[in-house]
Amino acid sequence: xxxxxxxxxxxxxxxxxxxxxxxxxxxxxxxxxxxxxxxxxxxxxxxxxxxxxxxxxxxxxxxxxxxxxxxxxxxxxxxxxxxxxxxxxxxxxxxxxxxxxxxxxxxxxxxxxx
RNA sequence: CAAGCCGGCCGGGCUAUCGCGGUCGAAGAAGCCGAGCUUUUUCGAUCGAGGAAAGUCCGCGCUCCACAGAGCACGGCGCCGGGUAACGCCCGGAACGGGGUAACCUGUUGGAAGAGGGCCACAGAGAAGCGUAUUGCCCCCCUCCUUCCCCCGGGGAGAGAGGGUGGGGUGAGGGGAGCGAGGGUGAAACGGUAGGGUAAGAGCCUACCGGCGCGGCUGGUAACAGUCGCGGCCAGGCAACCCCCGCCGGGAGCAAGGCCAAGCAGGGGCGAGGUGUUGCUCGCACCGUCUGAGCCUCGGGUCGGCCGCUAGAGCGCCGCAGGAAUGCGUCGCCCAGAGAGAUGAUAGCCUAAAACAGAACGCGGCUUACGGGCCGGCUUGGGCA
RNA sequence: GCCCUCGUAGCUCAACGGAUAGAGCGCUUGACUUCGGAUCAAGUGGUUGUGGGUUCGACUCCUGCCGAGGGCG
Numbered sequence: 171x172x173x174x175x176x177x178x179x180x181x182x183x184x185x186x187x188x189x190x191x192x193x194x195x196x197x198x199x200x201x202x203x204x205x206x207x208x209x210x211x212x213x214x215x216x217x218x219x220x221x222x223x224x225x226x227x228x229x230x231x232x233x234x235x236x237x238x239x240x241x242x243x244x245x246x247x248x249x250x251x252x253x254x255x256x257x258x259x260x261x262x263x264x265x266x267x268x269x270x271x272x273x274x275x276x277x278x279x280x281x282x283x284x
Numbered sequence: 285c286a287a288g289c290c291g292g293c294c295g296g297g298c299u300a301u302c303g304c305g306g307u308c309g310a311a312g313a314a315g316c317c318g319a320g321c322u323u324u325u326u327c328g329a330u331c332g333a334g335g336a337a338a339g340u341c342c343g344c345g346c347u348c349c350a351c352a353g354a355g356c357a358c359g360g361c362g363c364c365g366g367g368u369a370a371c372g373c374c375c376g377g378a379a380c381g382g383g384g385u386a387a388c389c390u391g392u393u394g395g396a397a398g399a400g401g402g403c404c405a406c407a408g409a410g411a412a413g414c415g416u417a418u419u420g421c422c423c424c425c426c427u428c429c430u431u432c433c434c435c436c437g438g439g440g441a442g443a444g445a446g447g448g449u450g451g452g453g454u455g456a457g458g459g460g461a462g463c464g465a466g467g468g469u470g471a472a473a474c475g476g477u478a479g480g481g482u483a484a485g486a487g488c489c490u491a492c493c494g495g496c497g498c499g500g501c502u503g504g505u506a507a508c509a510g511u512c513g514c515g516g517c518c519a520g521g522c523a524a525c526c527c528c529c530g531c532c533g534g535g536a537g538c539a540a541g542g543c544c545a546a547g548c549a550g551g552g553g554c555g556a557g558g559u560g561u562u563g564c565u566c567g568c569a570c571c572g573u574c575u576g577a578g579c580c581u582c583g584g585g586u587c588g589g590c591c592g593c594u595a596g597a598g599c600g601c602c603g604c605a606g607g608a609a610u611g612c613g614u615c616g617c618c619c620a621g622a623g624a625g626a627u628g629a630u631a632g633c634c635u636a637a638a639a640c641a642g643a644a645c646g647c648g649g650c651u652u653a654c655g656g657g658c659c660g661g662c663u664u665g666g667g668c669a
Numbered sequence: 670g671c672c673c674u675c676g677u678a679g680c681u682c683a684a685c686g687g688a689u690a691g692a693g694c695g696c697u698u699g700a701c702u703u704c705g706g707a708u709c710a711a712g713u714g715g716u717u718g719u720g721g722g723u724u725c726g727a728c729u730c731c732u733g734c735c736g737a738g739g740g741c742g
């Protein structure tokens with residue numbers, strides 16, 4: 171899984187992308203400026219999520235959820251997953267369902283025929 | 285067995301599959317052809333958060349700032365001894381309290397009689413150095429009353445109305461002087477008992493007790509305890525108010541600091557002083573005074589990499605010293621070092637797996653949060669032998 | 670990483686260590702008005718963020734937490 175790492179990448183996605191909200195997570199999607207073999211993704215958990223342990227927990231859940239869904243994402247996208255506070259209390263299947271729903275809404279998945 | 289007290293320890297484990305970060309090894313790819321370096325992919329081995337990693341409240345190491353120098357400020361600490369790199373921490377002890385049947389837990393701690401200033405509301409006579417109001421006690425003077433005495437009446441004796449510039453007593457009122465025991469107020473009121481003394485009293489005097497100060501002796505390293513003598517008779521509380529005494533403190537912080545690479549462009553104004561040492565004065569060092577330090581302003585560039593960066597006041601076992609904190613020694617071990625920031629997901633078993641919580645230079649403490657469990661010692665109560 | 674400030678009524682703020690913690694706005698009731706507003710009168714409202722401590726006595730002084738806001742790098 172390719173990751174977004176620099177602060178400038180994060181700022182660009184937030185500025186140029188469209189956002190899709192869910193009580194557990196917010197997804198921001200923008201087309202990547204460069205050609206790439208795989209979509210890139212970044213994970214964010216702000217102060218509002220809670221303490222360091224809670225923020226880490228939120229990002230782990232999101233990374234694991236995205237990992238199981240990454241194969242279907244079209245390669246030209248840069249994505250940003252922003253955690254919301256309630257996610258800390260939830261289990262894996264709920265988080266994966268939430269993320270899958272958002273990816274579908276954002277139309278970043280490969281079409282089944284391709 | 286139950287309840288409790290103290291000390292120490294643990295902080296989910298195992299298996300399978302998928303996944304993450306570091307290090308080492310092997311192979312491949314890219315950057316310049318190669319060595320080498322960097323990035324990256326795959327495979328294998330190995331390691332991978334805490335008892336508080338937290339709050340950032342203390343104390344250190346480390347690094348840099350030319351030296352760290354003086355004085356004054358300012359801040360911190362404060363019974364005694366020991367431990368320690370150091371501490372506001374830890375261990376042991378002392379004095380005075382508080383809780384518990386007990387084991388034990390817990391609070392306070394230099395100086396308020398002398399260096400000084402300040403505060404002590406309300407109530408109360410009086411609140412810090414003098415004062416004394418009311419009730420009360422005592423004495424003197426005046427007035428009034430009177431069951432006693434004396435005198436007049438008053439005569440032989442007795443009883444007796446009435447009277448008196450008379451004496452005594454008792455009581456009431458007024459004035460003056462003395463007094464500090466009791467009641468009362470308050471958070472707090474200027475020693476206690478007995479005797480003497482006195483008009484009545486009072487440390488006014490004496491003895492004893494309590495308390496204080498000084499000196500000696502004994503025990504203890506010391507705080508202090510015990511004891512003897514002397515003194516003066518009493519000295520309120522607050523220094524988490526200022527303050528005094530003693531001790532400590534140079535400043536900044538790993539974005540410290542060092543190295544490599546890349547990039548750029550200077551212009552205008554003010555200007556003789558400026559910078560560092562937390563604040564002030566001095567001192568010191570450096571930069572500068574028209575070849576312009578510094579400040580203000582417009583504009584330009586960068587925001588990459590490496591080191592620091594984890595072998596240390598380190599951890600474990602044992603032995604020795606010590607009452608303990610702790611120290612010393614032998615042997616063994618290597619135990620995270622990231623840079624969008626690594627520990628997760630699923631399934632099964634362990635009855636049910638759950639608490640607080642995530643390293644960012646390191647370490648010693650303190651404080652705060654926390655489900656549950658284990659071990660040892662001790663106390664009290666009950667039962668059995 | 671280093672450091673500072675502030676938490677008082679629903680809101681904005683006061684309060685030498687000594688009242689029953691005050692003021693304005695608000696809210697409630699009444700008066701005035703045909704009704705409303707404005708005005709007038711009366712009333713309402715506080716664990717002084719929280720736990721300890723110093724003091725006879727704490728919003729005030731000391732200290733441990735909790736929560737806001739800000740500064741420097």
